[in-house]
Amino acid sequence: MxxxxxxxxxxxxxxxxxxxxxxxxxxxxxxxxxxxxxxxxxxxxxxxxxxxxxxxxxxxxxxxxxxxxxxxxxxxxxxxxxxxxxxxxxxxxxxxxxxxxxxxxxxxxxxxxxxxxxxxxxxxxxxxxxxxxxxxxxxxxxxxxxxxxxxxxxxxxxxxxxxxxxxxxxxxxxxxxxxxHQSPEYLMDSLSRQSLSLSSRARVYSGDELLRMPEGLLRSLLLPRLRRGGRICVIGGSHSAFSMLDVLATALGNTRVTEITLLHRSPIRLFFENAEEAQAAGYTFDPERDVCPISGRINRSGGLRYRALAIGQEVLATGRLEDCAMNVRLIQTGPGPTQRLLEASEALADSPIVIQCNGYQxxxxxxxxxxxxxxxxxxxxxxxxxxxxxxxxxxxxxxxxxxxxxxxxxxxxxxxxxxxxxxxxxxxxxxxxxxxxxxxxxxxxxxxxxxxxxxxxxxxxxxxxxxxxxxxxxxxxxxxxxxxxxxxxxxxxxx
Structure with a gap:
């Protein structure tokens, strides 16, 4: 002993x-x-x-x-x-x-x-x-x-x-x-469980690090990797992922980047204070699973809020962030038609830049x-x-x-x-x-x-x-x- x-x-x-x-x-x-x-x-x-x-x-x-x-x-x-x-x-x-x-x-x-x-x-x-x-x-x-x-x-x-x-x-x-911290191995394991993988030329960037970068540094880091073409793919569906879309669209607007792809496993959920507010916004929710029984709030824990909510609503409605002239393609990889996984696989194969926004360890x-x-x-x-x-x-x-x-x-x-x-x-x-x-x-x-x-x-x-x-x-x-x-x-x- x-x-x-x-x-x-x-x-x-x-x-x-x-x-x-x-x-x-x-x-x-x-x-x-x-x-x-x-x-x-x-x-x-x-x-x-x-x-x-x-x-x-x-x-x-x-x-x-x-x-x-x-x-x-x-x-x-x-x-x-x-x-x-x-x-x-x-x-x-x-x-x-x-x-x-x-x-x-x-x-x-x-x-x-x-x-x-x-x-x-x-x-x-x-x-x-x-x-x-x-x-x-x-x-x-x-x-x-x-x-x-x-x-x-x-x-x-x-x-x-x-x-x-x-x-x-x-x-x-x-x-x-x-x-x-955000571990690339964690991201790769998550993709593998969905039968997805990155291309051989892909580089994984931590969304946590990019969200702390000035716009100029962000451009100088990412744009050179797109010289031979390809797309930027963000992986995640929560607050940080939509904040990342906002930051990227602002920094890369008026450059050769015209579209960002977002892969998300679960449906995008929006936060509202109550059912009336959600209905007024045209948001469809499950009254049994999406409503907090104590506060009556919609997607109280998992929904996008404030600036991320505004970005999510615009992207879901139009597929675009108009102020930055940036198209956003959403692909859900969770349970659903197999066509989704095919689209996700094709997007990853064409992505030299993959940005991890799917949580922390x-x-x-x-x-x-x-x-x-x-x-x-x-x-x-x-x-x-x-x-x-x-x-x-x-x-x-x-x-x-x-x-x-x-x-x-x-x-x-x-x-x-x-x-x-x-x-x-x-x-x-x-x-x-x-x-x-x-x-x-x-x-x-x-x-x-x-x-x-x-x-x-x-x-x-x-x-x-x-x-x-x-x-x-x-x-x-x-x-x-x-x-x-x-x-x-x-x-x-x-x-």
């Missing part, structure tokens, strides 16, 4: 200070549980940021050049709790807050949302780092995770300029939300079990197979308690008590969810677990001597001076 008595122990580690990780910390603050969480040992790590203060709290949200799929008031609601009022008082009159308030009932640009979340997160993190027992390490990556029973053994590394030797820490509660550290064998998490449509707390399952169906993932690429299943349409079988993401129900379940579970006796190893005091001894054993050197520096210099000036 492995001996963990020489490894620094924390009651909870939060890895990733983006919208999901900050949602967890906001919930702990709103519920008055942060001091207790800190008292039991709270370590917050993020690969971004700098010792003098960095951009934490929004992840890459502020880099996207598209509008949100929620109105501004949804994001304001993340800051509205009375328990947060004193922390966010310094934001009153700030242009980042007032800008979102000015468009409270329309969809703001994501870069504006990102700026507000960073400003609010800075204030919360500034408070957290004053709590005894809480530490914030910026520029720190989580490289490896070993699961031993229901505990997490973490290997961390620091950005250049700090001690580069790995640190090992242990926690019974790891909130792990490092963001999401979570960014994860290298994961192993107690015997150092690779550990793989089970996936379902749209994310990870997990319970309401965000505890994932492995490939054998075993629930990994003490590990919590609910951010981009992971998501959570629909909660029937909150409502959704029966037709939606994906996972729920979103800033509002991260700051409310998704992270609240994880918080409640963590507070219960930190109150339990640790049967594998009693909590070790995290004094400088204890930390020094732990890492001397783990790395063969005395890291006390480096760790002392970390605890003092890795806390940003603003945060």
């Amino acid at each position: 492995q001996d963990f008595s020489n490894i620094t122990t924390y009651g909870c580690v939060v890895a990733g200070v983006g919208p999901a990780g900050m949602g967890f910390l906001f919930n702990a603050l709103k519920n008055g549980q942060l001091p207790e969480l800190a008292q039991r040992g709270l370590l917050i790590v993020d690969a971004g940021g700098t010792p003098a203060g960095g951009r934490l709290g929004a992840g890459r949200l502020g880099e996207y050049r598209i509008t949100a799929n929620s109105v501004g008031d949804v994001f304001l609601d993340c800051l509205r709790d009375p328990a947060l009022a004193e922390f966010f008082a310094p934001l009153e009159g700030d242009s980042r807050l007032e800008g979102i308030r000015a468009q409270a009932f329309s969809a703001p640009a994501l870069d504006e949302v990102g700026a507000l979340l960073e400003a609010a997160s800075a204030l919360v993190l500034d408070y957290i780092t004053t709590l005894s027992g809480a530490e914030l390490w910026c520029g720190t990556s989580l490289d490896a995770l070993q699961r031993v029973d229901d505990c997490n053994i973490l290997t961390l590394s620091h950005m250049p300029g700090h001690d580069s030797r790995p640190l090992r820490v242990r926690t019974r509660n790891l909130v792990l939300n490092l963001g999401g 979570p960014i994860l550290p290298r994961m192993t079990d107690a015997e150092h064998q690779p550990l793989t998490l089970s996936e379902v449509k749209g994310g990870l197979d997990s319970d309401a707390n965000g505890n994932p399952r492995d490939l054998h169906g075993r629930l990994l308690t003490g590990l919590y993932l609910f951010g981009l690429g992971a998501g959570l299943a629909v909660d029937p008590t909150l409502g959704s349409e029966a037709a939606f079988d994906g996972r729920i993401y979103g800033v509002w969810q991260f700051h409310h129900h998704a992270s609240l379940h994880a918080l409640n579970a963590i507070m219960e677990r930190t109150a339990e006796p640790d049967t594998v190893l009693a909590m070790q005091p995290r004094s400088e001597d204890a930390v020094s001894k732990a890492d001397e054993d783990a790395t063969g050197g005395d890291l006390s001076s480096a760790l002392s520096a970390l605890s003092g210099t890795l806390r940003p000036a603003m945060i």
